[in-house]
Amino acid sequence: MDKDEIYRIWAPSDAPWSRWVKPVLFSFMDSRFDVPRSSITQFKTDWAPRPGQAVIVVDLPGEDGVVWGLQLTRLGYRPIPLYNALPFPPSEKMFPATRPECTVDVVPILTALYRETAALKEIHLAADAPPVFLLDADRRIARKDPEPGVFDNRSVCFSTDFPSAEFLLSRHVTEAIVLQRGSNVAGDLLLVLLEWQKAGIQLLRKDPMEDAPPKPIVVEPPSFLRRLWYRISVALTLRRGELGGFGGIVKSASG
Amino acid sequence: MVTTVAQTGKCLLPFAFGRPLAEPEFLEVQSRLALDCFKWDIQIGDTATLFRQPLLIRPAVWQQLAKMAEELAAEFMAAEKEIVTRPELYSMLGLSPNLHTLLSETCRNGADAPDVRVLRFDFHYTSGGWRISEVNSDVPGGYTEASRFPQLVSRFTPRTRPCGDPARTWTDAILRCVGTQGRVALLSAPGFLEDQQVTAFLAAELQARGVETFLVHGPSQFNWQGGQAHAVHKSGFIPLDAIVRFYQGEWLLKLPNASKWKQLFAPGKTLVTNPGYSLLAESKRFPLIWDYLETKMTCWRSLLPESCGPQDNRWQNITDKSWVLKEAFSNTGDSIHMREAVSARSWNALKRTALKHPERWVVQRKFEISPVWSELGWVYPCIGVFTINGEAAGTYTRVGLRPVIDYNAMDVALLIAKEDSDG
Numbered sequence: 001m002d003k004d005e006i007y008r009i010w011a012p013s014d015a016p017w018s019r020w021v022k023p024v025l026f027s028f029m030d031s032r033f034d035v036p037r038s039s040i041t042q043f044k045t046d047w048a049p050r051p052g053q054a055v056i057v058v059d060l061p062g063e064d065g066v067v068w069g070l071q072l073t074r075l076g077y078r079p080i081p082l083y084n085a086l087p088f089p090p091s092e093k094m095f096p097a098t099r100p101e102c103t104v105d106v107v108p109i110l111t112a113l114y115r116e117t118a119a120l121k122e123i124h125l126a127a128d129a130p131p132v133f134l135l136d137a138d139r140r141i142a143r144k145d146p147e148p149g150v151f152d153n154r155s156v157c158f159s160t161d162f163p164s165a166e167f168l169l170s171r172h173v174t175e176a177i178v179l180q181r182g183s184n185v186a187g188d189l190l191l192v193l194l195e196w197q198k199a200g201i202q203l204l205r206k207d208p209m210e211d212a213p214p215k216p217i218v219v220e221p222p223s224f225l226r227r228l229w230y231r232i233s234v235a236l237t238l239r240r241g242e243l244g245g246f247g248g249i250v251k252s253a254s255g
Numbered sequence: 256m257v258t259t260v261a262q263t264g265k266c267l268l269p270f271a272f273g274r275p276l277a278e279p280e281f282l283e284v285q286s287r288l289a290l291d292c293f294k295w296d297i298q299i300g301d302t303a304t305l306f307r308q309p310l311l312i313r314p315a316v317w318q319q320l321a322k323m324a325e326e327l328a329a330e331f332m333a334a335e336k337e338i339v340t341r342p343e344l345y346s347m348l349g350l351s352p353n354l355h356t357l358l359s360e361t362c363r364n365g366a367d368a369p370d371v372r373v374l375r376f377d378f379h380y381t382s383g384g385w386r387i388s389e390v391n392s393d394v395p396g397g398y399t400e401a402s403r404f405p406q407l408v409s410r411f412t413p414r415t416r417p418c419g420d421p422a423r424t425w426t427d428a429i430l431r432c433v434g435t436q437g438r439v440a441l442l443s444a445p446g447f448l449e450d451q452q453v454t455a456f457l458a459a460e461l462q463a464r465g466v467e468t469f470l471v472h473g474p475s476q477f478n479w480q481g482g483q484a485h486a487v488h489k490s491g492f493i494p495l496d497a498i499v500r501f502y503q504g505e506w507l508l509k510l511p512n513a514s515k516w517k518q519l520f521a522p523g524k525t526l527v528t529n530p531g532y533s534l535l536a537e538s539k540r541f542p543l544i545w546d547y548l549e550t551k552m553t554c555w556r557s558l559l560p561e562s563c564g565p566q567d568n569r570w571q572n573i574t575d576k577s578w579v580l581k582e583a584f585s586n587t588g589d590s591i592h593m594r595e596a597v598s599a600r601s602w603n604a605l606k607r608t609a610l611k612h613p614e615r616w617v618v619q620r621k622f623e624i625s626p627v628w629s630e631l632g633w634v635y636p637c638i639g640v641f642t643i644n645g646e647a648a649g650t651y652t653r654v655g656l657r658p659v660i661d662y663n664a665m666d667v668a669l670l671i672a673k674e675d676s677d678g
Binding site for chain 1: 278282286289290291293295297298299300301303445446448451455458459462468469470472473475476477478486487488489490662
């Protein structure tokens with residue numbers, strides 16, 4: 001399969017949610033890379049509601065997001081990859097040996113999308129199957145300092161990466177389940193969820209490592225003191241590797 | 256034959272929309288842009304950013320736009336040369352005081368260095384004819400949308416051609432500076448894919464011509480030795496012939512000194528384009544210093560609406576809705592405020608903010624953009640004409656559903672409709 005076919009399997013033109021699929025990683029599908037087997041074999045998805053009025057946001061690290069997305073696809077949800085990062089500089093597509101080290105390991109996501117394409121193709125989804133949005137939980141965290149020679153491919157998600165609350169409501173969406181480890185919602189995703197919650201969409205959180213069903217949550221804007229502490233901690237380089245938390249650099253793009 | 260004059264309201268427009276692309280044609284254009292041309296923001300919120308209808312103009316209209324843009328560019332660059340040598344004007348432009356010394360030293364030593372200078376003038380057609388809202392002189396973007404998008408749409412729109420190919424013209428200009436074996440780094444901010452897609456596209460254009468490129472997401476990633484920037488690669492330190500700066504000047508100012516961002520403003524052995532001093536006249540307060548310049552800003556005066564500082568009495572009446580309040584340094588529509596778009600209370604709060612820091616704001620007479628009919632209803636076009644080293648190179652055209660071009664705007668392929676005499 002070439003990159004066009006792969007892209008259209010993930011973003012079929014007749015599915016109303018396809019237009020939110022981020023094309024970045026699909027433009028790298030003609031790169032040279034190895035495709036390892038999935039490292040995850042255990043899934044419990046009985047907590048997921050039957051496709052209807054819920055959307056799911058999977059915020060899990062690396063390939064986990066893709067693999068969990070495919071499991072939920074088997075229940076009738078449409079996977080919408082929202083990965084916003086370059087896996088390596090485009091000039092290094094054909095030269096794995098000379099690729100620089102990266103702050104975020106995006107290649108496992110690229111290869112997981114490639115690997116799971118064949119499986120996705122075999123799943124017959126309704127055109128209007130509700131979405132499961134896929135994010136990389138490690139997107140903002142530099143596992144390696146962005147020093148000279150390191151490719152800084154950290155990324156953030158913006159509310160404009162998602163459908164608006166008005167659009168969700170127009171499609172009869174009443175709840176959004178966040179599948180993530182732990183209880184802290186990422187700072188950039190928090191801003192998205194706040195808008196949805198404000199419009200009346202019920203938020204729930206589910207930890208894939210726990211048996212408990214999704215729990216309703218109420219997200220709140222970060223307090224002044226919390227924002228202040230965040231800024232101080234950034235200034236003291238305690239969070240040197242973290243990008244875009246609590247509006248840290250959430251600005252409009254250039255010209 | 257394509258009709259390029261549409262009747263709308265009271266005025267004749269110099270453009271009209273052509274036939275929308277059929278679904279397979281549109282999908283082909285979208286895929287090529289997203290998968291081959293680094294156009295990764297094809298959806299923003301609920302808005303699909305690629306507009307299905309091309310906007311058509313006659314050759315004479317393009318010639319007129321190109322001529323005006325080149326006159327604006329000539330006046331702009333002459334004015335800029337004056338400004339850089341006159342630090343007393345910097346504060347009038349709203350420039351941060353901590354840049355004054357740096358820029359005045361830079362400009363004394365380096366303003367005449369060989370350069371690749373890109374400007375983009377945003378034209379709007381109004382009931383009074385053509386007007387401009389601003390120049391993007393610091394980090395103008397939209398190369399893919401101005402270069403590859405019109406080419407692709409033109410394939411499906413008979414008897415049309417693009418206005419130009421800014422990406423190719425830009426690449427030619429860079430190659431004249433660095434040579435075919437040159438080494439070029441392209442700098443943008445980390446985390447901003449909309450900026451990284453621009454640098455990735457331009458890098459690919461350079462690579463296709465033999466230039467070695469490096470994508471860099473922060474000034475601290477350069478290694479500087481004696482005014483020469485180096486990229487750090489697995490193979491060692493690579494001396495750079497040029498740095499393409501797609502990192503807004505006002506963002507750089509907010510970085511810690513340890514990031515060595517000031518090197519980008521200092522004259523050195525590595526060409527930086529656009530140069531650091533581009534930030535000066537990017538200020539929306541630029542028209543407020545014209546009376547202090549030798550350069551006659553004739554074309555600018557005829558095309559830019561009347562402007563004044565926040566302390567001026569002309570706009571103070573709360574019932575007067577004919578003014579727009581703009582931040583001095585802002586490059587999206589988000590910092591443009593119109594009286595009718597906000598409550599009286601919000602407007603008064605904005606006024607108080609502007610009067611508290613008048614150096615950060617400008618007030619401009621509003622103009623009425625003529626809408627044009629499309630398959631989405633009435634839309635408001637903005638034709639951004641690129642000039643590269645003073646010559647018109649093509650257009651980045653957008654339309655908004657409101658008369659403000661912001662992040663909700665859609666990209667349009669502007670095409671020249673061939674006339675019968677073109678054969």
